[in-house]
Amino acid sequence: MARRATIKDIARRAGVSESAVSFALNDRPGVSDQTRARVRRVAAELGWQPSVAARALSGEGSGAVGLVLARPARTLGLESFFLQLVSGMQEVLADQRIALLFQVVDGLDDECALYRRWWAERRVDGVLIVDPRTDDPRPGLLASIGMPAVAVGEIQPSPRLAQVRADDAKAMADIVDHLYALGHRRIAHVAGMPEFAHTQRRIRSLGVEAARRDLAPHEVRSVTTDYSDAQGAAVTRGLLDGPEPPTALVYDNDVMAVAGLGVATERGLAVPAELSVVAWDDSPLCRVTHPALTALVRDTPAFGRLAAQSLLDLLAGAPAHAVAGEPPRLEVRASTAAPPPATAPQPPPKRCSAH
Template structure:
């Protein structure tokens, strides 16, 4: 049986209210409301005294109440519609979120993050969040080639920044139109840099193990690979892409199928670091030396690429900086700025020991 004193100690402390602040400061509740919400109606000295008392009591604004009253919720949303099993091994989103959070923390703005199964569920979540005034805006990731989200955001009037590439032209029209900005990186030029490196080494059989089909950046990378192959006079049957779910399991399985072919590739480009490491492991297990018989390139650099044996050639980009850029653009929209399309820094290729000339005669 719990003693009365122990129960009292376990009881959560009551949150301070405007009434508590008014009582201690010796002013009316309306004066407290004016002071804490930066409204006229109180003198500078009274405002300073009220804020000092509020700090002493540990008072914080109730974001839900503020949202219902028409003020900002001080919260942004981020929904990820991907297989949850792929998140634990991929570093890209962890770095992206760290950059986003760095900017939001400075503004005392929260990030509401949720993983869902599919795009329909993501769209339903936007509708609920906006109806409940849970968020002031959203960061939209993984733009699709056929993407319903821009139209939905327009209908809701929900400010947004699309991360990773244009999903639709920036909206125009009356002031009630939503604000949609875009931050993106040039996947086509990045792919061209990889092809330059492999082609200069002498590779002519090159396969790209891509991520999820239907994503806009997947389509851009596949298109760029084809375009660059044609420009260099390469056989389209020997320079191609296959899609996966980004997981190490599918990356490894795709690698096995390619290495079993009658004319296996001499170089493989993987759309993320975990697939590249998994693919290199498959090659090692079959006694295929990297890069002696197979060159390996990872689209995203990470500690995995640097500690692998051999270290993997990879595209290097400031993913956290990309997150900071996106968060800053959304906050700028909420502060009344215009929608913009902003290009991030082009990734550079870091050649390491996993790429070299193809075997003689290939």
């Protein structure tokens, strides 16, 4: 196996001392411009790269940031959202030659323990955190160890914790506006994990929109899942088997929406003539199904780029602050239409006047 080039190798080939090599490669005074140029040329010829570990120990930073996902591993390969989010993050980080250290763990305790270990070992200069919880221990932990971080989503504020937010409440309001205008009054929300703050915001927003339109609680409801197609399908079957099945279903991701569409097909329900389906996140999956799914469209890679740039700004000394991502828009496609006539809202009966 080929041996990595060292400062000693560069010094030998360039005909200078190791101290001179260090001065030249680190842009420090003490060597002539001619020597600096010769040392850098030799370093490039030998394929030399600075040691990340040595840089971290010298206080120059690790040149890496971290991203930890505490979700069931089986659900990650199904969702396009995280792939797009990470691709956007990577665009910004790669441009600055910053590595992204990525790891999947079983739960929040493991995630917190990993942050402690990474920080103690100088593995990362900061982290990007996702899936804020309603009672989240991470802001307190990160503040206690002094680790800079950016949360993708709304979370408890902290001096070194910036935030990139999405307006989940407005997005849910747009979906309900669309379905209500079509005539739907029985709307079910197949939600994500109940511990996630964005899940609770969507559930609350659905409740607010239902109350604003005087819809009964049993007509508009949310059921939580683990985001998988299996649970999405199972919850859909349960809702359709109920005494007053919904006429419209809103799913918290594209995978569950497609699974719900499959359940409707196996039940012989025509979409959208008998059941309307909406997906929270748009993807190619939503566009190639038949019928194509009405979905919330947002630039997820741009959201990832915004989060990564916010972290780089924080590492450069900028104050922690919250920024809003571009709001999603509802793309109406063939999976939503007016409900069947039997379930459409009926006008109140006319009262007979007394004679």
